[in-house]
Amino acid sequence: MSQKETDILSVLQAKFKDTSVQVQPQQLGKVAVIADATTYRDVLKALLEADEKTAVIAITGIDLGATLGVFYHIRTSTAGIITIKVEVPQEEPRLKTISDLMPGAAFDEMEVTDLVGVVFEGHPSPGRLVLPDNWPDGVFPLRKDAKLDNLQFKPTPPSEPASPGNEDIVKIIIGPQHPALLEPEKFALKVEGEIVKDVQPRIGYVHRGIEKAAESRTYLQDVYLVERICGICNACHATCFVEAVEKILETEVPPRAKYIRTILLELNRLHSHLLTLGHAGLEIGFETLFQYFWRDREPIMDITEIISGNRVISSGMTVGGVRRDINEADIPKIKGMLTSLRKRLPFYKKVYEDEPSIKMRMKNVGTLKREDALKLCIVGPTARGSAVDIDVRKDEPYEAYGEIPFKLITYNEGDTWARMNVRMDEVEESINIIEYALDNLPTGPFRVRVPRVVPAGETVNRVEAPRGELFYYLKSNGTAYPERVKVRTPTFANIPAFLATAIGSNIADVPPNFVSLDPCFSCTDR
Amino acid sequence: MFCDWVERKIEARMQNRMGPTFTGPGGILQPFADVVKLLTKEDIVPGGAKKTIFRIAPIISFSIIVFAISFLPIDGAAIIPNSSFAGDLIFIMALITIANFFLFLSGWASANPYSDIGASRLLTQFLGYDIPLVILALAPAFLAGSLTIASIAASQYLPFIILAPWAFVLFIVTLQAELEKDPFDIPHAESEVVGGLETEFCGGKLAFLRLTRDMQIVFGAALVVELFLGGPYGPVFFGFPAFWYFLWFVLKLLAVVVVTEYLTCLFARLRIDQVLTANWKVLLPLSVLSLTLTVAVATWVYPLVM
Amino acid sequence: MSKLAMWARLKSPWVLHFNSGACNGCDIEVVALLTPRFDVERFGIKLEPSPRHADVLLVTGSVTQQCAERLKRIYDQMPEPKFVVAIGACACSGGVFKGNYNVLNGVDKVIPVNAYIPGCPPKPEAIIDGVVKLLNSLKPEKPAKKEKKK
Numbered sequence: 001m002s003q004k005e006t007d008i009l010s011v012l013q014a015k016f017k018d019t020s021v022q023v024q025p026q027q028l029g030k031v032a033v034i035a036d037a038t039t040y041r042d043v044l045k046a047l048l049e050a051d052e053k054t055a056v057i058a059i060t061g062i063d064l065g066a067t068l069g070v071f072y073h074i075r076t077s078t079a080g081i082i083t084i085k086v087e088v089p090q091e092e093p094r095l096k097t098i099s100d101l102m103p104g105a106a107f108d109e110m111e112v113t114d115l116v117g118v119v120f121e122g123h124p125s126p127g128r129l130v131l132p133d134n135w136p137d138g139v140f141p142l143r144k145d146a147k148l149d150n151l152q153f154k155p156t157p158p159s160e161p162a163s164p165g166n167e168d169i170v171k172i173i174i175g176p177q178h179p180a181l182l183e184p185e186k187f188a189l190k191v192e193g194e195i196v197k198d199v200q201p202r203i204g205y206v207h208r209g210i211e212k213a214a215e216s217r218t219y220l221q222d223v224y225l226v227e228r229i230c231g232i233c234n235a236c237h238a239t240c241f242v243e244a245v246e247k248i249l250e251t252e253v254p255p256r257a258k259y260i261r262t263i264l265l266e267l268n269r270l271h272s273h274l275l276t277l278g279h280a281g282l283e284i285g286f287e288t289l290f291q292y293f294w295r296d297r298e299p300i301m302d303i304t305e306i307i308s309g310n311r312v313i314s315s316g317m318t319v320g321g322v323r324r325d326i327n328e329a330d331i332p333k334i335k336g337m338l339t340s341l342r343k344r345l346p347f348y349k350k351v352y353e354d355e356p357s358i359k360m361r362m363k364n365v366g367t368l369k370r371e372d373a374l375k376l377c378i379v380g381p382t383a384r385g386s387a388v389d390i391d392v393r394k395d396e397p398y399e400a401y402g403e404i405p406f407k408l409i410t411y412n413e414g415d416t417w418a419r420m421n422v423r424m425d426e427v428e429e430s431i432n433i434i435e436y437a438l439d440n441l442p443t444g445p446f447r448v449r450v451p452r453v454v455p456a457g458e459t460v461n462r463v464e465a466p467r468g469e470l471f472y473y474l475k476s477n478g479t480a481y482p483e484r485v486k487v488r489t490p491t492f493a494n495i496p497a498f499l500a501t502a503i504g505s506n507i508a509d510v511p512p513n514f515v516s517l518d519p520c521f522s523c524t525d526r
Numbered sequence: 527m528f529c530d531w532v533e534r535k536i537e538a539r540m541q542n543r544m545g546p547t548f549t550g551p552g553g554i555l556q557p558f559a560d561v562v563k564l565l566t567k568e569d570i571v572p573g574g575a576k577k578t579i580f581r582i583a584p585i586i587s588f589s590i591i592v593f594a595i596s597f598l599p600i601d602g603a604a605i606i607p608n609s610s611f612a613g614d615l616i617f618i619m620a621l622i623t624i625a626n627f628f629l630f631l632s633g634w635a636s637a638n639p640y641s642d643i644g645a646s647r648l649l650t651q652f653l654g655y656d657i658p659l660v661i662l663a664l665a666p667a668f669l670a671g672s673l674t675i676a677s678i679a680a681s682q683y684l685p686f687i688i689l690a691p692w693a694f695v696l697f698i699v700t701l702q703a704e705l706e707k708d709p710f711d712i713p714h715a716e717s718e719v720v721g722g723l724e725t726e727f728c729g730g731k732l733a734f735l736r737l738t739r740d741m742q743i744v745f746g747a748a749l750v751v752e753l754f755l756g757g758p759y760g761p762v763f764f765g766f767p768a769f770w771y772f773l774w775f776v777l778k779l780l781a782v783v784v785v786t787e788y789l790t791c792l793f794a795r796l797r798i799d800q801v802l803t804a805n806w807k808v809l810l811p812l813s814v815l816s817l818t819l820t821v822a823v824a825t826w827v828y829p830l831v832m
Numbered sequence: 833m834s835k836l837a838m839w840a841r842l843k844s845p846w847v848l849h850f851n852s853g854a855c856n857g858c859d860i861e862v863v864a865l866l867t868p869r870f871d872v873e874r875f876g877i878k879l880e881p882s883p884r885h886a887d888v889l890l891v892t893g894s895v896t897q898q899c900a901e902r903l904k905r906i907y908d909q910m911p912e913p914k915f916v917v918a919i920g921a922c923a924c925s926g927g928v929f930k931g932n933y934n935v936l937n938g939v940d941k942v943i944p945v946n947a948y949i950p951g952c953p954p955k956p957e958a959i960i961d962g963v964v965k966l967l968n969s970l971k972p973e974k975p976a977k978k979e980k981k982k
Contacts, residue, residue: 132898132934141933148933153897183851183859184899194799205898206853209932228928231857231953275860288791294867312857312953357793360800506799522855560844560876726884
């Protein structure tokens with residue numbers, strides 16, 4: 001462990017020496033802390049004091065039999081991931097909320113309430129998050145004894161009237177079917193004139209119950225399942241999952257597989273960023289920009305098809321390596337396509353930096369200050385646009401990122417324009433990474449055999465998806481089926497940023513603001 | 527409808543695509559197919575809408591614009607012969623305002639929050655930009671010494687675009703706003719207000735709304751042709767002058783449509799407050815300035831030159 | 833007159849896209865149809881924002897509980913004649929999410945479907961192929977039964 005990590009460990013050990021809190025190094029990230037319902041808030045406060053960049057990554061709810069476990073996964077800038085494990089009895093599942101200490105944890109708590117049934121006292125806005133409105137009460141899908149056949153759905157509650165009370169405030173509902181959104185989610189905006197006064201999100205339209213489904217499929221089948229959490233960042237989900245399994249199995253993946261995985265991951269990032277940059281054009285009415293970006297995005301899809309056989313969902317990862325090797329004969333063609341894309345980049349960069357109508361629509365829109373970004377636990381390009389320099393590829397290198405040089409991009413302005421420019425620059429970095437990887441591809445096998453049955457254990461893992469940090473918690477129980485798979489996607493963490501920046505802005509600023517955080521609701525709802 | 531096809535093809539080509547291609551040769555029948563298809567669809571009137579206005583407002587606005595166009599000389603004489611009268615420039619601009627007001631009514635009658643927002647944005651934008659438009663239109667009127675379109679068109683031995691280029695440029699910009707084209711197309715901004723005022727309309731009424739928009743484009747372009755480009759007058763080679771005048775008119779019209787569509791493809795959409803700022807703080811003073819400049823130049827400079 | 837109407841309908845199908853709980857893979861392939869490489873505007877297909885303007889409803893996703901009612905409502909808001917195309921394995925039968933607790937296993941559990949385009953996600957060429965087959969099946973020369981075209 002590095003010096004700083006040891007510090008956190010010794011701080012925790014010193015502070016909680018004589019209490020019931022147990023500190024376990026090298027468990028579930030860098031440190032696992034076993035606390036109970038009375039002490040976990042103190043542990044969190046200690047971590048917050050020690051490091052300003054402490055943030056809640058995720059809260060896992062898990063059915064442990066007699067008790068319900070609530071695991072708080074905390075990210076610190078110096079010590080990686082620290083997990084605080086708390087258990088509450090099944091008959092009396094109540095805990096105090098931590099959203100007063102960390103506002104960004106509010107969403108996570110709502111999800112645990114929905115899926116496992118733990119009630120968080122003092123939560124600012126309790127309610128359904130991912131389950132539908134007509135879900136029957138008392139049925140918690142992630143509990144082992146949940147009866148999910150023949151559910152008796154409640155009648156759908158009526159929607160609120162259009163103009164509640166105050167005549168000046170008009171309620172505008174964006175979604176579930178709306179041209180600005182590719183996915184169904186509902187945002188109820190309360191506007192006065194053209195200024196947005198309040199935003200109430202309702203997500204859960206894309207909740208497919210993946211975490212529960214993962215428990216009834218083998219690890220190999222789960223790779224295909226988690227890939228389809230999101231078609232846009234599919235390689236990242238697959239990678240995070242297989243890496244977690246490999247950590248429990250303590251398998252060493254061959255170097256060639258690591259490089260191929262890196263290439264597929266960066267191709268994912270490229271196509272996702274180009275998608276967003278073009279989509280932003282649509283949102284501000286700049287159709288021409290959208291068409292140009294997507295035209296130049298097509299070669300990336302072709303490259304993905306050459307390497308993996310499919311344009312979108314590459315299915316390249318498997319436990320122990322990658323499924324297909326890269327054909328050496330294809331490499332010159334791939335590099336040729338990347339070179340022609342690279343030639344187009346200065347033109348696009350100039351458009352995003354200098355074009356007056358883009359600047360009018362994007363500058364000073366949705367500004368998120370650095371302190372707010374830290375408090376709300378924002379990740380990814382959204383955070384990097386507000387001068388927060390977090391990137392899992394640099395903080396905790398995985399696959400081949402430790403060996404490949406690349407730059408971490410941040411901008412200071414914190415507005416929509418900055419966020420889009422972060423993505424624009426990352427496009428160039430991604431092309432650099434892929435070319436480096438192709439040039440330095442190690443020889444050797446591209447996968448190793450792994451056993452079908454995974455011994456009991458638990459681990460956490462994270463990768464840098466195009467939208468930010470993607471986090472998985474995996475628990476295995478000695479069979480061929482996982483015990484619990486918990487996914488925390490970057491958009492889930494970033495939605496509070498949108499809510500905070502949308503209030504007080506124009507209606508017309510809402511779409512560009514929305515696109516700049518690059519929402520992916522199929523990731524969020526799972 | 528032909529202009530609609532021209533627009534779609536230009537937009538597509540600017541975006542590196544082909545645009546409508548298979549409906550008729552080169553896709554030229556596409557708008558026609560669109561209209562016929564719309565007319566044959568089921569008609570739905572939303573429950574909360576104000577039914578009478580909902581039904582007739584689109585048709586009225588369409589008719590008014592057609593009526594207004596009929597005053598513009600196309601082949602050396604107005605379509606309805608002898609229908610031009612002194613001051614008809616102001617008259618048809620008033621007609622267009624009324625037509626847009628009926629468009630606003632159709633959005634307002636839809637009982638849908640998106641339509642409300644779209645309709646009110648339309649009215650705000652149109653009424654705002656109407657003022658500079660009229661002021662700018664006065665420049666060629668001054669140069670021709672008359673408010674009758676036919677005589678403005680006829681007195682252009684040298685097209686006014688050369689005599690008053692500043693007015694022409696500003697007029698084109700204001701026209702973009704009047705026609706709700708980028709960068710001013712906020713009233714039907716898809717990503718914010720779904721269909722704007724058109725959201726609840728379907729079938730035949732939608733066809734009329736779309737046609738109204740197309741006719742407005744034709745009208746705007748025709749106005750530019752009359753006021754700045756010398757109307758239908760041009761060299762006559764053989765045969766009937768009326769035929770040649772018609773041809774020149776169509777060619778000039780298409781040129782203007784190409785220019786406006788080109789501008790549309792180049793820009794993103796401005797927010798409503800930016801649109802209003804552009805109007806009151808930029809275009810209005812500039813249009814007054816242009817009129818003053820035209821008067822000054824025409825009174826003192828041109829008699830010296832010619 | 834009806835021949836003219838049929839011609840117009842075939843040449844100007846306006847589509848509305850709705851995601852009923854999909855992973856976005858199919859959706860980005862649908863949006864890719866508008867882009868220069870595939871450009872379905874050649875066929876007169878326009879992406880419309882409002883259900884009232886559209887003739888064809890493209891549905892992706894395996895229909896979650898929350899979306900089911902909204903999907904039905906959108907279908908009802910569309911004026912006749914209207915067609916539904918289910919795009920992707922999830923929309924056809926639930927795909928990889930079949931059997932999950934929040935999922936209804938396919939679009940035809942909620943609204944009638946005219947064409948199924950399988951794939952995960954189907955390539956844009958496959959989607960164009962499916963839509964063209966649907967339009968061809970409406971022509972009066974062929975027997976006018978609405979068959980499932982795989």
